[in-house]
Amino acid sequence: MSSNKRALPKGVTVGDFDKAMREIRAIVGAEYVLVDEEPLAPYSKIMIPVPDAQHAPSAAVMPDGVEQIRKIMKVANKYRVPVYPISTGKNIGYGSAAPVERGQIVMDLKRMNRIIEVDAELCTALVEPGVTYQQLYDYLQEHNLPLWFSCPAPSAIAGPVGNMVDRGVGYTPYGEHFMFSCGMEVVLANGDVLRTGMGAMENSNTWQVFKWGYGPTLDGIFTQSNYGIVTKMGMWLMPAPPDFRPFCIQYPNETDITKIVDALRPLRIAMVIPNAVVIAHTLWEAPCTPVKRTDYVTGPGAISDDAVLKIQADHNIGAWNVYAGLYGTKETNDANWKIIEAVAAATGGKIITEEASRGSKALEYRFDLMKGKPNLGEFGLYNWRGGGGSIWFAPVSQAKGSETLKQMKMAKEILGKYGFDYVGEFIVGWRDMHHVIDLLYDRSDETQQKNAYACYDELLHTFAKEGYGMYRASTAFAEKVAATYGPVKRDIEKRLKKALDPNNIIAPGRCGISL
Amino acid sequence: MMKKLFGVCTALVTALASGQAWAGGQTEAERGLAVFQEWCVSCHGIGPGHPGTQALDHRYQGALAGALEQRTDLSPEIVKAFVRNGISVMPFFRKTEISDAELDALGAYLARNDQR
Numbered sequence: 015m016s017s018n019k020r021a022l023p024k025g026v027t028v029g030d031f032d033k034a035m036r037e038i039r040a041i042v043g044a045e046y047v048l049v050d051e052e053p054l055a056p057y058s059k060i061m062i063p064v065p066d067a068q069h070a071p072s073a074a075v076m077p078d079g080v081e082q083i084r085k086i087m088k089v090a091n092k093y094r095v096p097v098y099p100i101s102t103g104k105n106i107g108y109g110s111a112a113p114v115e116r117g118q119i120v121m122d123l124k125r126m127n128r129i130i131e132v133d134a135e136l137c138t139a140l141v142e143p144g145v146t147y148q149q150l151y152d153y154l155q156e157h158n159l160p161l162w163f164s165c166p167a168p169s170a171i172a173g174p175v176g177n178m179v180d181r182g183v184g185y186t187p188y189g190e191h192f193m194f195s196c197g198m199e200v201v202l203a204n205g206d207v208l209r210t211g212m213g214a215m216e217n218s219n220t221w222q223v224f225k226w227g228y229g230p231t232l233d234g235i236f237t238q239s240n241y242g243i244v245t246k247m248g249m250w251l252m253p254a255p256p257d258f259r260p261f262c263i264q265y266p267n268e269t270d271i272t273k274i275v276d277a278l279r280p281l282r283i284a285m286v287i288p289n290a291v292v293i294a295h296t297l298w299e300a301p302c303t304p305v306k307r308t309d310y311v312t313g314p315g316a317i318s319d320d321a322v323l324k325i326q327a328d329h330n331i332g333a334w335n336v337y338a339g340l341y342g343t344k345e346t347n348d349a350n351w352k353i354i355e356a357v358a359a360a361t362g363g364k365i366i367t368e369e370a371s372r373g374s375k376a377l378e379y380r381f382d383l384m385k386g387k388p389n390l391g392e393f394g395l396y397n398w399r400g401g402g403g404s405i406w407f408a409p410v411s412q413a414k415g416s417e418t419l420k421q422m423k424m425a426k427e428i429l430g431k432y433g434f435d436y437v438g439e440f441i442v443g444w445r446d447m448h449h450v451i452d453l454l455y456d457r458s459d460e461t462q463q464k465n466a467y468a469c470y471d472e473l474l475h476t477f478a479k480e481g482y483g484m485y486r487a488s489t490a491f492a493e494k495v496a497a498t499y500g501p502v503k504r505d506i507e508k509r510l511k512k513a514l515d516p517n518n519i520i521a522p523g524r525c526g527i528s529l
Numbered sequence: 530m531m532k533k534l535f536g537v538c539t540a541l542v543t544a545l546a547s548g549q550a551w552a553g554g555q556t557e558a559e560r561g562l563a564v565f566q567e568w569c570v571s572c573h574g575i576g577p578g579h580p581g582t583q584a585l586d587h588r589y590q591g592a593l594a595g596a597l598e599q600r601t602d603l604s605p606e607i608v609k610a611f612v613r614n615g616i617s618v619m620p621f622f623r624k625t626e627i628s629d630a631e632l633d634a635l636g637a638y639l640a641r642n643d644q645r
Contacts, residue, residue: 053613055613056613056615056622059614059615059621061618074623076625103623103626106620111621122625124626125625171571171620304577304583306587378578379578391578393572393581393618394580394583396580397584400617400618401618402617
C-alpha cells in the first residue's frame with residue numbers, strides 16, 4: 015500500500031513511514047490502519063480557523079487495548095513517528111479528531127470502549143477512552159442505578175476520558191470534571207504502564223476512592239499535556255438526589271451581570287447552589303431556542319445591540335439567563351428555594367421553574383444537562399452563523415461582578431471589530447468562572463476564516479495583557495496560549511517531556527509542549 | 530432507552546410486514562434504525578430541539594423535509610458520504626464509532642423511502 019502523499023510526520027522519510035505503518039499493521043490488523051485520503055476524512059475535518067492542511071494526519075491507527083498501544087510505542091520510538099491520541103474525537107471547536115501538527119498519526123482509542131466497573135455503593139466508575147457519556151448513561155439506566163455524572167454539552171457523542179484529560183467542565187455539582195476523576199492508567203512513551211494514586215499498588219481496592227497515594231500526585235501532568243496515553247480513568251458518580259429543582263433566572267440588561275455574579279457567588283461558595291451555574295447571554299440562548307440570525311441581521315458584520323434587544327423581546331429571552339439547580343431532599347430544597355426567590359427579587363430577576371419552562375427547547379436541554387442527561391441541544395449554536403466555523407475562546411475570570419462585566423465588554427468590542435457576535439456564557443466554578451465564547455464564523459468564506467483567526471489572536475493577547483489566561487485552547491492556538499503562561503512553566507514542561515518522552519513521539523506540540 | 534426500544538419494535542414490525550427479515554429476524558433497515566437512534570437522533574430527530582433537522586429545515590425552506598427519516602430522496606451512498614465526512618456544521622463519524630456494516634444498515638434505513 016502506498017503512503018499518503020498529502021502529509022508525513024515532520025522529519026520522517028517516506029521509507030521510514032512506510033516501514034512504521036507496516037509494523038503497526040502487523041500489530042493492530044490492516045483494517046485498523048488508514049493511510050489514504052478518503053478514509054482519513056473524519057480525522058481531517060476541523061472547525062477552527064486555519065487551513066485543513068495544517069492539521070492533516072498522515073494516518074490513523076485503532077488499537078484495541080493497552081498491549082497494542084505498548085507495541086505501537088515501540089514502533090513509534092524506533093522510527094520517530096509521532097502519534098496523536100484521541101478518545102471519542104469530538105473536541106469540536108478545539109481541534110476535533112485532527113492532530114495538533116500536520117503529519118502526525120492519529121491514534122484512535124474509540125475501540126477501547128468498556129465500562130470496566132461501576133460500584134453502586136461507593137458511587138464510582140472505571141472507564142476506557144472510547145466510552146461515550148450516552149453509553150454510560152444507558153448503562154446506568156439499564157442497570158437501574160440511581161447515579162448521575164456530569165457531562166459537557168456535546169455529551170451524546172463525546173466521552174468522559176477525553177473531556178477530563180482536556181479539563182473540560184459540565185453542569186452538575188460534579189461539574190469540574192478533573193476534580194471528580196480518581197485514578198488513571200497511563201501508557202508512557204517507553205511502553206511502561208503507570209497507574210496513578212492507589213492504583214500503583216498491586217491488589218489495591220482503593221484506586222477509585224482515594225486520589226493521592228503516597229508521594230507526588232501525578233494525575234495532573236497527564237491532563238492538557240502529552241506525557242502519556244490515558245487508557246483508563248476512574249470517576250466519581252453522584253447519587254441521584256431525592257429532589258432536583260432546576261431553574262432559570264432571566265435578567266433584562268447586559269450590565270446586570272455584575273449584580274448577578276455578586277449575588278450568586280456567596281450561594282455557590284456556601285453550596286446553597288451546589289452545581290456549576292451557567293450565566294448565558296441572549297445570543298447563546300437564541301440559536302438553541304431556535305432563533306434564526308437571518309431574521310435579524312442582513313449583510314456582513316456583527317449583530318447590533320438593537321437587534322439583540324428585539325430578539326429578547328420577541329422570544330422572551332433575558333440579556334442574561336442564569337441556570338442553576340437545587341439538589342437535595344424536598345425539605346432542604348424548600349428551605350433553599352426561599353433564598354433563591356429572595357435573591358431573584360432583590361436583583362430584579364425573573365424565575366422560570368421547570369414547570370413553567372415546558373415547551374422551551376433552550377431550557378429543556380439545560381435542565382437535562384444539570385442532571386447529567388446527555389443531549390446535543392447546544393449544537394443549535396452552530397446554526398447561528400452557519401458554514402461550519404467555530405473556535406472556543408475561554409478565559410478564566412474571578413467570580414466577581416466587576417471582572418465579568420470587564421471581560422464581556424472587552425470580548426464584545428474585539429469580536430465586533432472583526433464582524434463577529436458575542437455568543438458567550440460564564441460557567442461558575444466555586445471562586446472562578448470559565449468565560450466561554452463561541453467564535454462562530456462561516457468557514458466556507460475565506461475572509462471570515464482569516465478574520466476569525468485574527469480575532470482570536472487579538473482576543474488572546476488583549477486578555478493576556480490584562481492578566482487573563484485561557485483554561486483550554488484549540489490545537490491551532492496551543493503554542494500561542496502556552497506562551498502567555500511564561501517561560502519558567504514552559505521550561506519545566508519541556509524538561510518533563512524530555513524525561514518521559516525523549517523521542518518526542520506522543521502528540522508533540524499539544525498544549526505547546528515539544529522538544 | 531424506551532424510545533430506542535419502541536423505535537426498534539416499530540421497525541421490526543415494518544420489516545416483517547415487508548418480508549425482508551433475515552435469518553436472525555433482523556432486516557438491514559431495522560439495524561439501521563438502531564444506528565440512527567444511537568448516533569443521529571439527538572441532532573436529526575423529528576420535531577423541535579434537533580439542531581440538524583433545524584439546519585436542514587432552514588436550508589430547504591420546505592422544498593425537502595428537514596427530518597432525515599421523512600426524506601424520500603436519500604441514497605445509501607449520500608448517507609455514507611455525509612456520515613464519514615461531515616458537512617458544514619455537521620461532525621464526521623469514524624468507523625470506530627459507526628462501523629462500515631452499521632453504516633450500510635444506516636444507509637438502507639434512510640434510503641428505505643427513496644422514490645427516485
